[in-house]
Each structure stands twice: as C-alpha cells, then as structure tokens.
Amino acid sequence: MLEIINLHAGVQGNEILDGVNLKVNVGEVHAIMGPNGSGKSTLAQVLAGRESFNVTEGQVLYDGKDLLAMSPEDRARAGVFMAFQYPVEIPGVSNTYFLKAGLNAIRKQRGLEELDAMEFLKLVKEKAKLVEMEEGLLNRPVNHGFSGGEKKRNEIFQMAVLEPRLAILDETDSGLDIDALRIVADGINKLRGKHNAIILVTHYQRLLNYVVPDFVHVLVDGRIVKSGGKELALKLEEKGYDWVREPVELNT
Amino acid sequence: MTQDKRSWYVLSFEHFEKSLNGLSSGAIHAVRKSAIARFAELGFPTTHDEEWKFTDVTPLKGVEFVPVLSYNSDGLTVKDIEKFLPKNFVCNRLVCVNGHYSEELSSVLSQTQRVKMGSLAEAMRTDGELVSAHLGQHARFDENAFTALNTAFVNDGVFVSIPDRTIVEDPIYLLFISTALDTKFVSQPRNLIVLGKNSQASIVEAYASLSDNIYFTNSVTEVVMGENAIIEHEKVQEESARAFHVSRTQVHQGRDSNFVSNSFAFGGSLVRNDIVATMDGEGSEATLNGLYLANGSQHIDNHTTMDHAKPRCNSHELYKGILGGKSRGVFNGKIFVRKDAQKTDAKQTNKNLLLSDHASIDTKPQLEIFANDVKCTHGATIGQLDEEQLFYLRARGIGAEDARTMLIYAFASDVIDRVHVEALRDRLHNVMHAKLGEGTE
Numbered sequence: 001m002l003e004i005i006n007l008h009a010g011v012q013g014n015e016i017l018d019g020v021n022l023k024v025n026v027g028e029v030h031a032i033m034g035p036n037g038s039g040k041s042t043l044a045q046v047l048a049g050r051e052s053f054n055v056t057e058g059q060v061l062y063d064g065k066d067l068l069a070m071s072p073e074d075r076a077r078a079g080v081f082m083a084f085q086y087p088v089e090i091p092g093v094s095n096t097y098f099l100k101a102g103l104n105a106i107r108k109q110r111g112l113e114e115l116d117a118m119e120f121l122k123l124v125k126e127k128a129k130l131v132e133m134e135e136g137l138l139n140r141p142v143n144h145g146f147s148g149g150e151k152k153r154n155e156i157f158q159m160a161v162l163e164p165r166l167a168i169l170d171e172t173d174s175g176l177d178i179d180a181l182r183i184v185a186d187g188i189n190k191l192r193g194k195h196n197a198i199i200l201v202t203h204y205q206r207l208l209n210y211v212v213p214d215f216v217h218v219l220v221d222g223r224i225v226k227s228g229g230k231e232l233a234l235k236l237e238e239k240g241y242d243w244v245r246e247p248v249e250l251n252t
Numbered sequence: 253m254t255q256d257k258r259s260w261y262v263l264s265f266e267h268f269e270k271s272l273n274g275l276s277s278g279a280i281h282a283v284r285k286s287a288i289a290r291f292a293e294l295g296f297p298t299t300h301d302e303e304w305k306f307t308d309v310t311p312l313k314g315v316e317f318v319p320v321l322s323y324n325s326d327g328l329t330v331k332d333i334e335k336f337l338p339k340n341f342v343c344n345r346l347v348c349v350n351g352h353y354s355e356e357l358s359s360v361l362s363q364t365q366r367v368k369m370g371s372l373a374e375a376m377r378t379d380g381e382l383v384s385a386h387l388g389q390h391a392r393f394d395e396n397a398f399t400a401l402n403t404a405f406v407n408d409g410v411f412v413s414i415p416d417r418t419i420v421e422d423p424i425y426l427l428f429i430s431t432a433l434d435t436k437f438v439s440q441p442r443n444l445i446v447l448g449k450n451s452q453a454s455i456v457e458a459y460a461s462l463s464d465n466i467y468f469t470n471s472v473t474e475v476v477m478g479e480n481a482i483i484e485h486e487k488v489q490e491e492s493a494r495a496f497h498v499s500r501t502q503v504h505q506g507r508d509s510n511f512v513s514n515s516f517a518f519g520g521s522l523v524r525n526d527i528v529a530t531m532d533g534e535g536s537e538a539t540l541n542g543l544y545l546a547n548g549s550q551h552i553d554n555h556t557t558m559d560h561a562k563p564r565c566n567s568h569e570l571y572k573g574i575l576g577g578k579s580r581g582v583f584n585g586k587i588f589v590r591k592d593a594q595k596t597d598a599k600q601t602n603k604n605l606l607l608s609d610h611a612s613i614d615t616k617p618q619l620e621i622f623a624n625d626v627k628c629t630h631g632a633t634i635g636q637l638d639e640e641q642l643f644y645l646r647a648r649g650i651g652a653e654d655a656r657t658m659l660i661y662a663f664a665s666d667v668i669d670r671v672h673v674e675a676l677r678d679r680l681h682n683v684m685h686a687k688l689g690e691g692t693e
C-alpha cells in the first residue's frame with residue numbers, strides 16, 4: 001500500500017530525513033520509534049503533504065501512485081490520515097463544521113453521497129461515544145483551549161469519523177493518562193483491519209501492549225537503523241536507543 | 253484655492269442658500285454660514301496633515317460633486333430597498349435617498365408622542381430648540397473640513413429622540429441609499445440621535461447603493477446619551493465600489509452610560525471613518541469594534557478616538573482588517589485620557605490579515621495620557637493566514653481555497669458575532685460569505 005524509497009527531506013537546506021526506506025502492506029501495523037529529533041514527525045508530515053518540508057530525493061508510492069505529487073487534501077481524500085503530534089488550535093472554526101466539510105470532501109472522492117446535517121450529527125455522536133469524547137468539545141472551535149489529552153482524543157475522534165485507509169499517528173499516546181490511552185488504543189484497534197494500515201509513531205511500549213504491532217522500526221538521525229518484530233520495542237525500552245546506534249548492532 | 257474645488261463648494265453653497273427660499277434665516281443657517289466659511293479656509297486635507305497622513309483624498313478633490321439639495325425618490329419603492337434590509341426584520345425603518353429623508357420608504361413602529369423618529373429637516377421645524385442645542389455642538393467643524401462641508405449643507409438626515417426611562421425594543425434602522433443619478437453627486441446626511449436618562453436603543457446605520465457609480469457620501473452622526481443610557485450602534489457600509497465615503501460618528505456620553513459600536517466597512521473605493529466616543533460622565537463605558545474588508549484597489553481608513561474625559565470610565569476596542577489585492581488599510585486608534593480621568597481602563601486591539609503581497613496596512617495607536625492613575629493596553633498585529641492551520645484543515649480533506657475561506661471567515665466572525673441584533677448578524681454573515689465567494693485575491 002505504501003512504499004517509501006530512499007526519502008530525503010528537510011527544511012531550508014537542512015536535511016532531516018536521510019534516506020528512509022519503508023514498505024507497509026495493507027492490514028499491517030508498523031511502529032516507528034526513535035530518539036527526540038530523529039525525524040519521526042518530519043516523516044509523518046511529509047507523508048501528509050506538509051509543504052514546509054522539501055523533499056530532495058527519493059519517492060513515495062501509495063497504491064502505486066506518486067504520493068508526493070498530491071496535494072494534502074488529495075491525500076486525505078485518498079484515505080491518508082495523519083494524527084498530529086501537536087494539533088494546532090483554530091479559533092473561530094467549529095470542530096464539527098470543519099470535520100463535516102472534510103468528511104464530505106472525502107466521501108465525494110469515494111463516490112459516496114454527502115451527509116446532510118442530521119446524518120452527520122448522528123455519525124458524530126456515535127463516534128464521540130466510541131472515543132468517549134465529551135459532546136461539549138464537538139461544537140467548540142478546533143482544539144481551542146483543549147487540554148493536551150483532549151487534543152489527542154480529538155485526533156482519534158477525527159480518525160474514527162474519517163475512517164482512513166492509511167493512518168499515521170504521531171505520538172497520539174503521549175501525555176495520556178491510562179484510561180485515555182486505553183480509549184485511544186481501542187479506537188486504533190477498531191480501525192485496524194484487512195483494508196487498512198497503521199503507522200504508529202511512539203516512544204512507549206505501553207501503547208504497544210494494547211495495539212500490538214506487526215513491525216517495529218527505529219529511526220535515528222533520519223534513517224531507519226533497525227527493524228524487527230514486536231520484541232524490538234521491548235528491547236528498546238529496556239536498553240534505550242544508544243544500543244541501536246552502535247555500529248556493531250547495525251551490521252547484524 | 254481653486255485647485256482643490258473649494259470654490260466649487262462655495263458656489264454650490266450659494267445655490268443651496270437660494271433654494272432655501274427665505275428659510276435662510278435663523279440659528280441653523282448662521283451655523284451653516286460659518287461652516288462654509290471655515291471650509292473655505294481649511295480646504296480638503298492633504299497627507300501633510302497628521303490626521304490624513306496615510307489617506308490621500310486627491311481623487312475626491314478632483315471631482316465637482318453636485319450637492320443633492322432636496323428629496324427625490326428617484327422612483328424607488330420599498331421593493332427596491334428590501335435587499336438592503338435583513339430578512340424578516342422587525343424594525344423602525346428610516347430611509348434616506350441621496351441624503352434626504354423619505355417619508356414614503358420609511359416605516360416607524362415605535363413612534364409615540366414622546367419617542368420621535370423621522371427626518372432632521374422636519375425636526376428643525378418642530379423641535380428647533382432640541383436640535384439647536386445639539387447640532388454641531390459635538391461634531392465640531394473647526395478642525396475638520398469634511399465636517400465643515402457637511403455642516404454647511406445641513407438640511408436633512410435622520411433625527412431620533414428618545415426621552416428619559418424609555419426602552420425602544422425594535423431596532424432603529426437607518427438606511428442611506430444612493431441612487432443612479434446622471435450627475436456625480438455628493439449626499440450629506442446629517443443625523444442627530446438624542447437619548448435621555450436610563451433609556452436604551454439599538455441603532456443601525458446602513459449605507460448602500462443602487463449603482464456602481466462614482467458618488468460621494470459625506471455623513472455626520474451626532475449621538476448624545478444621558479445618564480445611564482445604553483446604545484448599541486452598528487454601521488454597515490456597502491457603498492458602490494467606485495464611491496467615496498467619509499463619515500464621522502461623534503458620541504457624547506453622560507454618567508454611567510454605555511455605548512457599543514460595531515462598524516463594518518465593505519464598500520467604497522476611498523473610505524474614511526472617524527468615530528469618537530467622549531466619555532464625559534463618571535463610570536461610563538465605550539466599546540468600539542470594527543471589521544474592514546478591502547480588495548482590489550480599495551482604501552479604507554478607520555480613525556477612532558476614545559476620549560476619557562471623566563474618572564472611572566472603561567473603553568474596549570477591537571478592530572480587525574482583511575486586506576486583499578492591492579488594497580490599503582489604515583487604523584489609527586487614539587486613546588485620550590484627560591487630566592481628571594483617573595482610574596481610566598482602556599484596552600485596544602487591532603488585528604490585520606494580509607491576503608496578498610500587494611496589500612498593506614498602516615496601523616498606529618495614539619496615546620495621549622494626562623492622568624496618572626490609568627490602565628491602558630494596546631496591541632496591533634499584521635499577519636498572513638496561518639500555514640499550520642491551513643495545513644491542518646487540508647490534511648482533513650478540505651480544499652486549499654475552502655480552507656483559506658474558512659480561516660478568513662473565522663477571523664471576521666469574531667467581530668460579526670458581537671452584533672446583538674440577530675437579523676443583522678445573520679445578514680452580515682451572508683454578506684461575508686458572498687464577499688469571500690468572490691475571491692480575495
């Protein structure tokens with residue numbers, strides 16, 4: 001479904017991604033771990049179409065199509081969803097209003113009828129319940145004044161409504177208490193299935209206890225330096241990232 | 253003296269005097285005469301004038317605008333003006349056509365023996381004393397050529413008088429229509445609004461046009477508020493894209509009174525708004541909000557003054573501008589705290605969104621503080637649409653253009669939502685939608 005080939009990207013001549021290779025098949029869950037500043041969010045944002053990063057080399061194929069040539073909205077309409085590590089606040093734009101516009105644009109692309117206000121409200125209520133999001137948050141401006149945890153939950157809520165094919169979740173588990181973590185994990189597991197793929201960027205094993213990944217990758221200095229199964233995450237938690245940085249280990 | 257058409261207006265004044273047919277005696281006419289004399293001395297301002305530094309009125313000076321001296325319906329019916337009124341709107345409708353009050357197009361609901369609404373011309377005859385007591389007493393013409401010009405031709409406009417302890421429930425909607433006359437004309441409505449003690453009203457001043465012609469509106473509104481009076485005043489300016497619009501709103505506030513203004517500037521090619529709230533009674537409060545939306549080569553200048561004349565008065569101000577194309581905005585927010593005005597609390601914010609590289613804004617707070625126990629904050633921002641917010645919306649499937657519109661709209665709604673008159677608020681939302689639909693480049 002997704003194939004990242006020798007991806008180099010950065011900002012203003014400053015290279016952040018230094019040749020990333022990754023293949024994600026439909027039905028798989030991949031975890032990407034790595035130290036702070038290693039380029040995990042950069043990778044997530046480049047995949048979602050953030051224009052402030054320049055891709056200098058490499059390519060990304062999504063269902064065989066050139067993902068990097070698509071606008072952010074076209075990627076979303078094609079089923080790519082990225083949950084932001086730091087969701088931005090948008091005063092004056094209501095959460096449901098903007099989500100309805102997004103959902104209908106995506107449905108249109110998929111050849112589905114647009115939802116009217118009533119149908120949308122029903123859907124939204126159902127999904128809000130699923131992620132145990134307070135209904136009061138729905139009509140507030142997007143993320144405006146939300147607590148850290150509420151912002152993360154809002155990302156998962158949007159994912160539940162938009163039902164993406166490829167979900168890239170950038171540290172959606174960070175800053176969540178244990179109940180919230182379980183809810184977020186449930187949300188991810190509900191999406192997980194034969195028709196989707198999920199990339200989880202995380203620092204913590206605790207999410208991976210709930211959402212068991214098929215593959216774990218370690219990103220260091222803009223490159224994937226190690227890949228493995230779910231055990232890799234346990235080992236990383238135990239030994240830290242210095243262990244993977246050592247050239248001896250790299251060569252094994 | 254001739255190069256800026258001063259003599260043109262002096263000549264026009266002589267025509268005007270003749271047209272008055274013997275009504276050119278009395279106190280009001282004496283005021284007119286000194287106003288035209290003052291105008292002849294002042295001439296139109298230039299950019300050397302500190303108050304007009306960023307607004308060049310040369311294009312306006314170059315045209316011989318013909319003053320409209322009397323009422324002519326120009327064939328208008330209520331049907332023609334409906335589109336300028338909010339839908340299903342119950343209000344007192346006071347309509348002026350080219351600056352002159354139209355009995356036939358107006359509809360007054362709240363008239364009683366004591367509550368008076370109608371034409372200023374009529375009021376000059378029937379309520380001469382009240383009119384003379386206020387007209388020109390607040391909007392002084394000695395230092396302002398446009399006010400002098402308006403005062404010289406004072407003849408008609410709207411008069412509202414609400415006595416003590418009276419709440420007028422239905423909004424008072426003043427609609428100033430410019431029609432498609434063959435000549436390039438200047439309409440100069442003069443409005444006087446007097447509220448007694450403990451009274452309350454909401455007043456809308458709307459300016460609209462039936463053509464896209466070149467004309468000139470030069471309006472002056474004086475608002476006088478008694479003790480504890482409350483006014484919400486909205487100004488909605490939707491002049492023709494080629495029109496000149498100069499307006500002055502001068503508010504005189506008594507003790508504990510509360511004046512709120514929401515001013516919306518959409519139309520006109522060259523626009524200058526002056527609004528002054530003089531808090532001349534202890535404990536009074538003034539709120540001035542505004543939204544200006546300019547495109548193409550529009551020039552919109554808002555000069556506001558919070559005049560703290562007495563102790564313990566609060567003022568709040570939020571002006572927001574959205575500037576696209578090659579448009580230019582000017583914001584000058586003066587906070588004047590006089591010597592006696594201790595315990596003043598004044599807040600001022602001006603925020604601007606520049607939608608193109610060729611649009612610009614000159615924004616300036618102007619603080620003149622002569623008291624020592626004063627709280628005063630001010631801030632101005634100039635920015636583009638937030639790239640991060642745009643990306644967030646697009647990452648959820650919303651097209652780039654729609655995402656832009658959504659953010660611009662959110663920026664503007666902040667001011668629109670402060671309007672309490674619901675039908676007007678809805679109309680403003682619609683106007684905004686239509687404006688953004690036209691594109692903002």
Ligand SMILES: Nc1ncnc2c1ncn2[C@@H]1O[C@H](COP(=O)(O)OP(=O)(O)OP(=O)(O)O)[C@@H](O)[C@H]1O
Pocket residue numbers: 011016034035036037038039040041042043052085
């Ligand atoms: N817009 C930007 N301008 C300049 N440098 C940037 C920008 N965005 C990211 N970087 C830099 O790129 C590097 C990678 O950042 P990135 O956010 O991708 O790291 P990360 O792996 O997600 O880290 P964390 O675990 O802390 O979230 C960092 O050194 C960061 O400072």
Ligand SMILES: [Mg+2]
Pocket residue numbers: 040041042085170171
């Ligand atoms: Mg990150």
